[in-house]
Amino acid sequence: MIKEIEFYAPANKKELFEIIHNNRDTHLIAGGTDLIININKKKVSPDIIVNLKSVEELNYIKEEGGIIKIGATATHSQIADSLLVKEEGLALAQACKSVGSTQIRNLGTIGGNIVNASPAADSVAALLALDASVLLESLEGKRKVRISDLHKHAGGIDLNKDEVLTEISFKSNKKNIFSYFVKFGLREALAIVELSVTAVMEIGENNFCKDAKISIGAIERHPVRARCVEKKFVGKQLSLENIEDSIEKMSEFTAETLFKTPFKDLISYKKQCIKGVSREVFEAIYYKAFQK
Numbered sequence: 243m244i245k246e247i248e249f250y251a252p253a254n255k256k257e258l259f260e261i262i263h264n265n266r267d268t269h270l271i272a273g274g275t276d277l278i279i280n281i282n283k284k285k286v287s288p289d290i291i292v293n294l295k296s297v298e299e300l301n302y303i304k305e306e307g308g309i310i311k312i313g314a315t316a317t318h319s320q321i322a323d324s325l326l327v328k329e330e331g332l333a334l335a336q337a338c339k340s341v342g343s344t345q346i347r348n349l350g351t352i353g354g355n356i357v358n359a360s361p362a363a364d365s366v367a368a369l370l371a372l373d374a375s376v377l378l379e380s381l382e383g384k385r386k387v388r389i390s391d392l393h394k395h396a397g398g399i400d401l402n403k404d405e406v407l408t409e410i411s412f413k414s415n416k417k418n419i420f421s422y423f424v425k426f427g428l429r430e431a432l433a434i435v436e437l438s439v440t441a442v443m444e445i446g447e448n449n450f451c452k453d454a455k456i457s458i459g460a461i462e463r464h465p466v467r468a469r470c471v472e473k474k475f476v477g478k479q480l481s482l483e484n485i486e487d488s489i490e491k492m493s494e495f496t497a498e499t500l501f502k503t504p505f506k507d508l509i510s511y512k513k514q515c516i517k518g519v520s521r522e523v524f525e526a527i528y529y530k531a532f533q534k
């Protein structure tokens with residue numbers, strides 16, 4: 243027997259929050275690229291689905307006072323093609339461009355990518371290095387949470403039942419801040435990440451590294467910051483020699499992190515794989531800073 247599902251398409255945020263507040267057990271849908279698969283696999287069986295894409299005020303990419311703000315229903319394609327994001331947070335545009343296929347990028351949203359909380363969520367790896375925050379809203383109010391504090395240790399994210407992720411924000415990259423994302427997947431098209439590296443570095447006079455934020459995707463239940471490697475860059479000149487040292491540290495950190503997870507069997511593969519991906523990212527930033 244086919245199950246009937248109630249479907250709501252609110253026109254604005256107020257209506258959205260009221261529907262969620264007044265109904266028990268609502269399921270939000272944005273692009274549906276994760277949710278529909280979960281329904282088909284019978285992992286979830288919603289009675290009520292609420293469409294986020296009908297809420298037009300949730301779809302934007304803009305800059306306000308040096309902050310890049312992205313509405314939750316912006317698709318991977320919109321972000322990858324945005325001139326603003328390419329200029330002010332290149333790593334995020336690169337991460338969104340690497341997601342799935344054209345069809346998936348046209349449907350899938352950045353909000354859905356974050357809330358689905360997969361270890362392989364490409365946008366999250368980039369947002370972590372960009373030190374982004376998310377806005378969580380409900381009828382009761384709103385709270386802003388840094389993406390680094392959003393993930394729970396055992397998997398999933400810290401999101402209350404009534405809350406909707408409405409906005410993602412991060413500081414726009416100034417002229418001397420360089421960011422870069424590289425993903426390693428097994429296939430060119432539709433590749434789910436095997437591993438990704440994002441770096442955001444502030445490079446001053448004489449290639450002096452003032453600040454570095456580095457994240458690695460797909461070695462834990464969620465993307466992680468490689469703080470021990472960041473320390474190797476900050477306060478030193480960004481040089482090819484320094485990059486070689488840091489690549490070794492990335493490999494050690496990857497092995498140590500995987501050792502604490504159920505994915506220990508991947509250590510020998512990923513500790514080698516990370517070296518090539520890290521080199522591509524760090525050298526890209528090195529040559530961009532050099533050309534400046």
Ligand SMILES: Cc1cc2nc3c(=O)[nH]c(=O)nc-3n(C[C@H](O)[C@H](O)[C@H](O)COP(=O)(O)OP(=O)(O)OC[C@H]3O[C@@H](n4cnc5c(N)ncnc54)[C@H](O)[C@@H]3O)c2cc1C
Pocket residue numbers: 269270271272273274275276277278279294314315340341342343346349350351352353354355356357358362363364365405406407408432433434435
């Ligand atoms: C073939 C294929 C390839 C893929 N490749 C990649 C890839 O390379 N990289 C990658 O990172 N992902 C990939 N994905 C996963 C998926 O496309 C992304 O995670 C996508 O961004 C999810 O967004 P969505 O809008 O489709 O989410 P939906 O499926 O609509 O929702 C996902 C979950 O998030 C909740 N949700 C959605 N938006 C919000 C919100 N604003 N607030 C609160 N809850 C919300 C929903 O209730 C649901 O539980 C792939 C998926 C497929 C099917």
